[in-house]
Every structure is written in C-alpha cells, then in structure tokens.
Amino acid sequence: KDEKMVEMRELLNAEKELVKVKMAELEHISKEKEEMEANLNKEIQEMNKAQKTMELRLEDERKTAMEELSRGKEAALEQERNRLKVLHKKEVERELLRQGEELRQKLTEAEEEGRLGMEELELRLAAAQSDQQQRTKQ
Secondary structure: OOHHHHHHHHHHHHHHHHHHHHHHHHHHHHHHHHHHHHHHHHHHHHHHHHHHHHHHHHHHHHHHHHHHHHHOOHHHHHHHHHHHHHHHHHHHHHHHHHHHHEEEHHHHHHHHHHHHHHHHHHHHHEEEHHHHHHHHHH
C-alpha cells in the first residue's frame, strides 16, 4: 500500500509539474498575444499618421487646384480634385481593411492557441485526478 501511495504521489507530482509547464506556456502565449496587439495598435497609429500626411498632401493639391481655378480651369480641376479625393479614400479604406483583417486573424490564432492549451491542461488534470481516485479506491 505504501508503495502504491508513493507511486501515486510521484505521478501526481509529475502531473503537477506538467500543469506548471503548460501554465507557463499559456502565460507565454498570452504575453505574445499582448505584444502582437501592441504592435498592431502601433501599426494602426502609423497608418493614421500616414492618412493625416496624405490628407495634408491632398489639401496642398486642393490649394493648387484652387489657384488653377482662378485661371479659368474650374471644371477640369474640380473633376481632378474629386478623382484624387476618391482615390485617396479608396487607398485609406483598403489599407485599414487589410490591417483590420490581419489583426483579427492574429488575435483569433492567439486565442485559439490559448484555448487549446487550456483544454489540454484541463484534460490532463482531470485524467490525473481520475487516476488518483481509482488508485485510492484500490
């Protein structure tokens, strides 16, 4: 009986160590997820800065167009301004959508890894507890 108890304690200790390792892995994955989120937020901020720069450039082009208007090229310049505005808007929307999708995909992957790690730990713990209960009954 003492031998079985020692063996069960060793198995329990081994399982506890495994759970500790898995918890450390899960914590590492969580930290990576947080780092990814921070990096993606930084990218979004950079895109916002780029958008502001593009808006300033567009404003400069608008000013230039307004000067041309004063020279009698009103219709052509208005059309060009609208074209540039639409083009700018499409570029910004496309980039923001791409970044948003990339962020969602990375977050989904990190969450799935965390969830799978937690499920594995729960299954191992349940198995260890079940084995321990069966051994104590014997």
